[in-house]
Amino acid sequence: MDEAITNILEGCKLARELETSIMKQVFNISPDYLMKSSEEIVTTFTAAMNLLTSLNSSLHVSSSMGGEAGEGGSHGATSIIQALNLLQSAGFEQQSMFFHPTHYPRVAPQMATVSAVATPVMELGGSRYVNVLESTNPEDGGSHGGVRLTPEGSSGSARRPAGSTGQRSTRRRRDNAERVIHRVPAVRTGNSEMPPDDGYTWRKYGQKDILGCRFPRSYFRCTHKNYYGCEAKKQVQRLDEDPYTYEVVYCGQHSCLTSTTPLLISSLAPVNTAVTSAVAPIITSATASTTYVATNPPGESSMIGTTLSEMTPSTSIHLGNWLTRDLADTRPVADMADVLFNSGSSSSSMDAIFYSKHD
DNA sequence: GCGATTTGACCCAT
Protein backbone atom coordinates (compact mmCIF):
# COMPACT_ATOMS: atom_id res chain seq x y z
CA MET A 1 0.00 0.00 0.00
CA ASP A 2 2.74 2.41 0.91
CA GLU A 3 4.38 1.79 -2.40
CA ALA A 4 1.14 2.49 -4.24
CA ILE A 5 0.65 5.74 -2.39
CA THR A 6 4.23 6.66 -3.05
CA ASN A 7 3.59 6.09 -6.73
CA ILE A 8 0.45 8.17 -6.62
CA LEU A 9 2.17 11.01 -4.89
CA GLU A 10 5.01 10.79 -7.33
CA GLY A 11 2.50 10.93 -10.16
CA CYS A 12 0.85 13.95 -8.63
CA LYS A 13 4.21 15.59 -8.32
CA LEU A 14 5.04 14.89 -11.94
CA ALA A 15 1.67 16.21 -13.00
CA ARG A 16 2.17 19.38 -11.04
CA GLU A 17 5.58 19.82 -12.55
CA LEU A 18 4.15 19.38 -15.99
CA GLU A 19 1.40 21.84 -15.25
CA THR A 20 3.91 24.36 -13.96
CA SER A 21 6.10 23.88 -16.99
CA ILE A 22 3.20 24.41 -19.28
CA MET A 23 2.00 27.50 -17.53
CA LYS A 24 5.45 29.02 -17.34
CA GLN A 25 6.90 27.90 -20.62
CA VAL A 26 3.72 27.93 -22.54
CA PHE A 27 5.47 29.59 -25.43
CA ASN A 28 8.19 27.05 -25.88
CA ILE A 29 6.69 23.80 -24.84
CA SER A 30 7.55 21.00 -27.20
CA PRO A 31 5.41 18.03 -28.18
CA ASP A 32 8.26 15.71 -27.20
CA TYR A 33 8.35 17.11 -23.73
CA LEU A 34 4.60 16.84 -23.39
CA MET A 35 4.64 13.31 -24.65
CA LYS A 36 7.41 12.17 -22.34
CA SER A 37 5.97 13.86 -19.31
CA SER A 38 2.55 12.43 -19.97
CA GLU A 39 3.97 8.98 -20.42
CA GLU A 40 5.87 9.31 -17.19
CA ILE A 41 2.74 10.31 -15.33
CA VAL A 42 0.68 7.57 -16.87
CA THR A 43 3.35 5.00 -16.06
CA THR A 44 3.53 6.11 -12.46
CA PHE A 45 -0.21 5.98 -11.96
CA THR A 46 -0.51 2.73 -13.81
CA ALA A 47 1.99 1.20 -11.44
CA ALA A 48 -0.04 2.48 -8.52
CA MET A 49 -3.22 1.13 -10.01
CA ASN A 50 -1.65 -2.25 -10.54
CA LEU A 51 -0.49 -2.37 -6.95
CA LEU A 52 -3.90 -1.35 -5.71
CA THR A 53 -5.62 -3.83 -7.92
CA SER A 54 -3.49 -6.70 -6.72
CA LEU A 55 -3.87 -5.55 -3.15
CA ASN A 56 -7.60 -5.30 -3.55
CA SER A 57 -7.91 -8.78 -5.00
CA SER A 58 -5.74 -10.23 -2.26
CA LEU A 59 -8.00 -8.60 0.29
CA HIS A 60 -11.00 -10.23 -1.28
CA VAL A 61 -9.23 -13.56 -1.21
CA SER A 62 -8.27 -13.27 2.44
CA SER A 63 -11.73 -12.20 3.47
CA SER A 64 -13.40 -14.95 1.50
CA MET A 65 -11.10 -17.43 3.19
CA GLY A 66 -12.63 -16.41 6.52
CA GLY A 67 -9.28 -15.44 7.88
CA GLU A 68 -8.35 -12.33 9.74
CA ALA A 69 -9.99 -10.02 7.33
CA GLY A 70 -11.52 -7.95 10.05
CA GLU A 71 -9.32 -5.14 11.19
CA GLY A 72 -6.58 -5.45 8.67
CA GLY A 73 -9.03 -5.86 5.84
CA SER A 74 -11.03 -2.79 6.54
CA HIS A 75 -7.91 -0.83 6.99
CA GLY A 76 -6.68 -1.96 3.66
CA ALA A 77 -9.93 -1.10 1.94
CA THR A 78 -9.95 2.30 3.56
CA SER A 79 -6.46 2.89 2.32
CA ILE A 80 -7.46 1.97 -1.19
CA ILE A 81 -10.35 4.36 -1.05
CA GLN A 82 -8.05 7.01 0.26
CA ALA A 83 -5.63 6.31 -2.51
CA LEU A 84 -8.35 6.51 -5.13
CA ASN A 85 -9.60 9.71 -3.58
CA LEU A 86 -6.08 10.97 -3.86
CA LEU A 87 -6.17 10.24 -7.53
CA GLN A 88 -9.39 12.13 -7.92
CA SER A 89 -8.40 15.05 -5.79
CA ALA A 90 -5.25 15.36 -7.81
CA GLY A 91 -7.42 16.22 -10.75
CA PHE A 92 -6.78 13.11 -12.75
CA GLU A 93 -10.20 12.86 -14.12
CA GLN A 94 -11.32 12.84 -17.64
CA GLN A 95 -11.22 16.57 -17.73
CA SER A 96 -7.76 17.90 -17.51
CA MET A 97 -6.92 21.49 -18.21
CA PHE A 98 -6.00 20.62 -21.73
CA PHE A 99 -9.35 19.20 -22.47
CA HIS A 100 -11.20 22.04 -20.97
CA PRO A 101 -13.24 24.13 -23.35
CA THR A 102 -11.49 27.19 -22.08
CA HIS A 103 -8.43 25.92 -23.84
CA TYR A 104 -10.45 24.58 -26.71
CA PRO A 105 -12.93 27.23 -27.55
CA ARG A 106 -13.29 25.69 -30.95
CA VAL A 107 -14.97 22.82 -29.30
CA ALA A 108 -16.93 24.67 -26.72
CA PRO A 109 -19.65 26.15 -28.90
CA GLN A 110 -20.44 22.74 -30.28
CA MET A 111 -20.61 21.38 -26.79
CA ALA A 112 -23.27 23.90 -26.01
CA THR A 113 -25.71 22.00 -28.13
CA VAL A 114 -25.34 18.95 -25.97
CA SER A 115 -26.66 20.18 -22.72
CA ALA A 116 -27.06 23.12 -20.47
CA VAL A 117 -25.10 22.41 -17.35
CA ALA A 118 -22.57 23.98 -15.11
CA THR A 119 -19.37 22.03 -15.03
CA PRO A 120 -16.87 22.80 -12.34
CA VAL A 121 -13.47 21.60 -13.25
CA MET A 122 -10.09 21.42 -11.68
CA GLU A 123 -8.52 24.35 -10.01
CA LEU A 124 -5.60 25.84 -11.73
CA GLY A 125 -3.21 28.26 -10.20
CA GLY A 126 -5.70 29.24 -7.56
CA SER A 127 -8.29 30.30 -10.09
CA ARG A 128 -11.31 28.27 -10.75
CA TYR A 129 -12.19 27.32 -14.26
CA VAL A 130 -15.86 27.04 -14.77
CA ASN A 131 -17.69 26.26 -17.92
CA VAL A 132 -21.31 27.18 -17.93
CA LEU A 133 -23.48 26.45 -20.88
CA GLU A 134 -26.45 28.68 -20.92
CA SER A 135 -29.79 27.59 -22.13
CA THR A 136 -30.06 27.62 -25.86
CA ASN A 137 -32.81 27.90 -28.31
CA PRO A 138 -32.18 25.57 -31.22
CA GLU A 139 -35.29 26.64 -33.01
CA ASP A 140 -34.26 30.00 -34.27
CA GLY A 141 -30.52 29.82 -34.35
CA GLY A 142 -30.46 33.55 -33.90
CA SER A 143 -32.18 34.16 -37.16
CA HIS A 144 -34.90 36.34 -35.86
CA GLY A 145 -34.71 39.66 -34.27
CA GLY A 146 -35.91 43.12 -34.86
CA VAL A 147 -35.14 44.65 -38.18
CA ARG A 148 -35.89 48.25 -38.34
CA LEU A 149 -35.00 50.99 -40.70
CA THR A 150 -33.98 54.23 -39.18
CA PRO A 151 -36.40 56.93 -40.26
CA GLU A 152 -34.63 59.48 -42.30
CA GLY A 153 -33.48 62.40 -40.26
CA SER A 154 -34.66 60.90 -37.02
CA SER A 155 -31.21 60.37 -35.68
CA GLY A 156 -30.14 62.82 -33.09
CA SER A 157 -26.55 61.70 -33.15
CA ALA A 158 -24.05 64.47 -33.64
CA ARG A 159 -21.76 61.88 -35.17
CA ARG A 160 -24.26 61.05 -37.84
CA PRO A 161 -24.93 64.03 -40.03
CA ALA A 162 -28.41 64.35 -41.42
CA GLY A 163 -27.03 63.64 -44.85
CA SER A 164 -25.77 60.20 -43.92
CA THR A 165 -27.92 57.19 -44.56
CA GLY A 166 -27.83 56.09 -40.96
CA GLN A 167 -29.71 52.93 -41.73
CA ARG A 168 -29.15 49.78 -39.73
CA SER A 169 -31.17 47.49 -41.84
CA THR A 170 -29.53 44.31 -40.64
CA ARG A 171 -29.39 45.19 -37.02
CA ARG A 172 -30.27 42.43 -34.66
CA ARG A 173 -29.79 42.08 -31.00
CA ARG A 174 -30.32 39.64 -28.25
CA ASP A 175 -30.73 36.78 -30.57
CA ASN A 176 -30.98 33.45 -28.91
CA ALA A 177 -27.80 32.07 -30.27
CA GLU A 178 -25.87 29.71 -28.09
CA ARG A 179 -24.01 31.34 -25.28
CA VAL A 180 -21.14 29.64 -23.63
CA ILE A 181 -19.80 31.21 -20.50
CA HIS A 182 -16.25 30.69 -19.34
CA ARG A 183 -14.50 31.99 -16.31
CA VAL A 184 -10.83 32.22 -16.85
CA PRO A 185 -8.01 33.53 -14.72
CA ALA A 186 -6.17 36.52 -15.98
CA VAL A 187 -2.81 35.91 -17.51
CA ARG A 188 -0.32 38.19 -15.94
CA THR A 189 2.00 39.84 -18.37
CA GLY A 190 4.24 42.20 -16.54
CA ASN A 191 2.17 44.51 -14.45
CA SER A 192 -1.02 43.91 -16.34
CA GLU A 193 -3.53 41.15 -16.52
CA MET A 194 -5.40 40.00 -19.53
CA PRO A 195 -7.65 37.13 -20.41
CA PRO A 196 -5.88 34.09 -21.74
CA ASP A 197 -5.58 33.71 -25.43
CA ASP A 198 -8.50 31.68 -26.65
CA GLY A 199 -7.17 30.89 -30.06
CA TYR A 200 -9.29 33.25 -32.08
CA THR A 201 -8.79 36.70 -33.43
CA TRP A 202 -11.28 39.19 -32.12
CA ARG A 203 -12.03 42.74 -32.93
CA LYS A 204 -13.47 44.95 -30.28
CA TYR A 205 -16.59 46.81 -31.29
CA GLY A 206 -17.87 48.19 -28.07
CA GLN A 207 -17.58 48.63 -24.35
CA LYS A 208 -20.28 49.31 -21.82
CA ASP A 209 -20.48 50.08 -18.19
CA ILE A 210 -22.83 47.54 -16.74
CA LEU A 211 -25.12 48.55 -13.95
CA GLY A 212 -23.91 47.24 -10.64
CA CYS A 213 -20.61 46.05 -11.98
CA ARG A 214 -17.27 47.57 -11.17
CA PHE A 215 -15.75 46.72 -14.48
CA PRO A 216 -16.96 47.52 -17.96
CA ARG A 217 -17.96 44.81 -20.38
CA SER A 218 -16.14 44.64 -23.66
CA TYR A 219 -17.71 43.37 -26.85
CA PHE A 220 -15.77 41.53 -29.49
CA ARG A 221 -16.62 39.99 -32.79
CA CYS A 222 -14.58 37.68 -34.91
CA THR A 223 -11.98 39.51 -36.92
CA HIS A 224 -13.00 37.42 -39.90
CA LYS A 225 -16.55 38.66 -39.85
CA ASN A 226 -15.96 40.77 -42.90
CA TYR A 227 -13.93 38.13 -44.66
CA TYR A 228 -16.09 35.13 -44.09
CA GLY A 229 -19.24 36.48 -42.56
CA CYS A 230 -18.30 34.82 -39.31
CA GLU A 231 -20.87 35.77 -36.71
CA ALA A 232 -19.00 34.62 -33.62
CA LYS A 233 -18.91 37.15 -30.82
CA LYS A 234 -17.77 37.30 -27.28
CA GLN A 235 -18.17 39.49 -24.26
CA VAL A 236 -15.41 39.89 -21.74
CA GLN A 237 -15.82 41.25 -18.27
CA ARG A 238 -13.83 41.13 -15.07
CA LEU A 239 -15.59 39.72 -12.09
CA ASP A 240 -16.40 42.05 -9.26
CA GLU A 241 -15.58 39.45 -6.69
CA ASP A 242 -12.37 38.44 -8.37
CA PRO A 243 -10.78 41.05 -10.59
CA TYR A 244 -8.21 38.53 -11.66
CA THR A 245 -10.85 36.38 -13.23
CA TYR A 246 -12.60 37.16 -16.45
CA GLU A 247 -15.99 36.01 -17.50
CA VAL A 248 -16.01 35.39 -21.21
CA VAL A 249 -19.30 34.81 -22.93
CA TYR A 250 -19.09 33.30 -26.38
CA CYS A 251 -22.02 33.82 -28.69
CA GLY A 252 -22.49 32.19 -32.03
CA GLN A 253 -20.35 29.85 -34.00
CA HIS A 254 -17.23 30.53 -35.95
CA SER A 255 -18.25 30.03 -39.52
CA CYS A 256 -14.76 31.11 -40.46
CA LEU A 257 -13.52 27.75 -39.25
CA THR A 258 -14.82 25.80 -42.16
CA SER A 259 -15.54 28.32 -44.80
CA THR A 260 -13.53 27.69 -47.91
CA THR A 261 -15.26 30.39 -49.87
CA PRO A 262 -14.62 33.63 -48.09
CA LEU A 263 -17.03 36.29 -49.12
CA LEU A 264 -14.47 38.92 -49.89
CA ILE A 265 -11.33 36.95 -50.14
CA SER A 266 -10.81 37.76 -53.77
CA SER A 267 -10.53 41.43 -53.07
CA LEU A 268 -8.51 41.06 -49.93
CA ALA A 269 -6.07 38.38 -50.80
CA PRO A 270 -3.96 39.23 -53.75
CA VAL A 271 -2.46 36.11 -55.16
CA ASN A 272 1.23 35.94 -55.67
CA THR A 273 1.56 33.39 -58.37
CA ALA A 274 5.31 33.45 -58.19
CA VAL A 275 5.30 31.69 -54.87
CA THR A 276 4.35 28.08 -54.70
CA SER A 277 3.93 27.86 -50.96
CA ALA A 278 0.40 28.16 -49.76
CA VAL A 279 1.62 30.55 -47.14
CA ALA A 280 2.99 33.26 -49.28
CA PRO A 281 -0.06 34.50 -51.16
CA ILE A 282 -1.97 35.46 -48.11
CA ILE A 283 0.79 37.18 -46.26
CA THR A 284 -0.09 40.51 -47.75
CA SER A 285 -3.73 40.13 -47.08
CA ALA A 286 -3.76 39.64 -43.40
CA THR A 287 -0.68 41.14 -41.89
CA ALA A 288 -2.61 44.08 -40.62
CA SER A 289 -4.80 41.93 -38.49
CA THR A 290 -3.73 42.68 -34.99
CA THR A 291 -5.98 42.09 -32.09
CA TYR A 292 -5.48 41.40 -28.47
CA VAL A 293 -5.23 37.69 -28.98
CA ALA A 294 -2.93 35.78 -31.15
CA THR A 295 -4.60 33.97 -33.93
CA ASN A 296 -5.40 30.43 -34.62
CA PRO A 297 -2.74 27.87 -34.98
CA PRO A 298 -2.26 26.57 -38.42
CA GLY A 299 -3.64 23.26 -39.41
CA GLU A 300 -1.26 20.43 -39.81
CA SER A 301 -0.64 21.25 -43.39
CA SER A 302 -0.01 24.80 -42.43
CA MET A 303 3.01 24.05 -40.35
CA ILE A 304 5.09 24.34 -43.43
CA GLY A 305 8.68 24.79 -42.49
CA THR A 306 7.76 25.87 -39.00
CA THR A 307 8.82 23.99 -35.95
CA LEU A 308 7.41 24.63 -32.56
CA SER A 309 10.62 26.09 -31.35
CA GLU A 310 10.62 28.47 -34.24
CA MET A 311 7.13 29.65 -33.64
CA THR A 312 6.55 32.98 -32.02
CA PRO A 313 5.17 33.01 -28.53
CA SER A 314 1.81 34.14 -29.72
CA THR A 315 1.53 31.19 -32.02
CA SER A 316 3.09 28.45 -29.99
CA ILE A 317 0.70 29.20 -27.18
CA HIS A 318 -1.80 27.35 -29.25
CA LEU A 319 0.08 24.13 -29.05
CA GLY A 320 -2.75 22.44 -27.27
CA ASN A 321 -5.20 23.47 -29.89
CA TRP A 322 -2.92 22.54 -32.66
CA LEU A 323 -2.12 19.14 -31.33
CA THR A 324 -5.71 18.13 -31.17
CA ARG A 325 -7.07 20.04 -34.04
CA ASP A 326 -9.73 18.45 -36.02
CA LEU A 327 -8.26 17.32 -39.27
CA ALA A 328 -11.35 18.51 -41.01
CA ASP A 329 -10.57 22.06 -40.06
CA THR A 330 -10.09 23.69 -43.37
CA ARG A 331 -9.72 27.20 -42.24
CA PRO A 332 -8.70 29.39 -45.07
CA VAL A 333 -5.26 30.63 -45.62
CA ALA A 334 -5.76 34.01 -44.10
CA ASP A 335 -5.33 32.53 -40.69
CA MET A 336 -1.96 31.20 -41.55
CA ALA A 337 -0.85 34.68 -42.23
CA ASP A 338 -2.26 35.66 -38.90
CA VAL A 339 -0.24 32.98 -37.25
CA LEU A 340 2.92 33.91 -39.03
CA PHE A 341 2.69 37.62 -38.64
CA ASN A 342 0.27 38.51 -35.97
CA SER A 343 2.24 39.85 -33.09
CA GLY A 344 -0.57 38.77 -30.85
CA SER A 345 -1.06 40.17 -27.41
CA SER A 346 -1.42 43.85 -27.21
CA SER A 347 -1.43 44.14 -23.51
CA SER A 348 -1.25 47.86 -23.56
CA SER A 349 -4.63 48.20 -25.11
CA MET A 350 -5.99 45.56 -22.85
CA ASP A 351 -4.88 47.58 -19.89
CA ALA A 352 -7.12 50.31 -21.08
CA ILE A 353 -9.93 47.97 -21.91
CA PHE A 354 -10.06 46.31 -18.57
CA TYR A 355 -9.42 49.20 -16.32
CA SER A 356 -11.19 49.36 -13.04
CA LYS A 357 -13.71 52.06 -12.57
CA HIS A 358 -12.34 52.57 -9.12
CA ASP A 359 -8.75 52.83 -10.14
C1' DG B 1 -2.66 55.06 -45.39
C1' DC B 2 -4.97 51.59 -43.25
C1' DG B 3 -6.76 48.77 -39.75
C1' DA B 4 -7.84 48.60 -34.80
C1' DT B 5 -9.70 50.85 -30.86
C1' DT B 6 -12.44 54.24 -28.44
C1' DT B 7 -16.62 56.13 -27.21
C1' DG B 8 -21.02 58.63 -27.55
C1' DA B 9 -25.31 57.77 -29.63
C1' DC B 10 -28.78 54.82 -31.31
C1' DC B 11 -31.90 51.08 -30.99
C1' DC B 12 -34.33 47.32 -28.98
C1' DA B 13 -35.85 43.98 -25.38
C1' DT B 14 -37.69 43.87 -21.04
Place this chain on the structure above:
DNA sequence: ATGGGTCAAATCGC
Protein backbone atom coordinates in the same frame (compact mmCIF):
# COMPACT_ATOMS: atom_id res chain seq x y z
C1' DA C 1 -38.20 53.99 -18.75
C1' DT C 2 -34.15 51.69 -18.56
C1' DG C 3 -30.20 48.72 -19.39
C1' DG C 4 -27.63 46.41 -22.62
C1' DG C 5 -25.94 45.46 -27.41
C1' DT C 6 -24.46 47.62 -31.56
C1' DC C 7 -23.13 51.20 -34.73
C1' DA C 8 -20.01 54.29 -36.66
C1' DA C 9 -17.23 58.71 -36.51
C1' DA C 10 -13.15 60.04 -34.38
C1' DT C 11 -8.88 58.80 -32.89
C1' DC C 12 -4.84 56.01 -32.34
C1' DG C 13 -0.87 53.47 -33.71
C1' DC C 14 1.97 51.02 -36.78
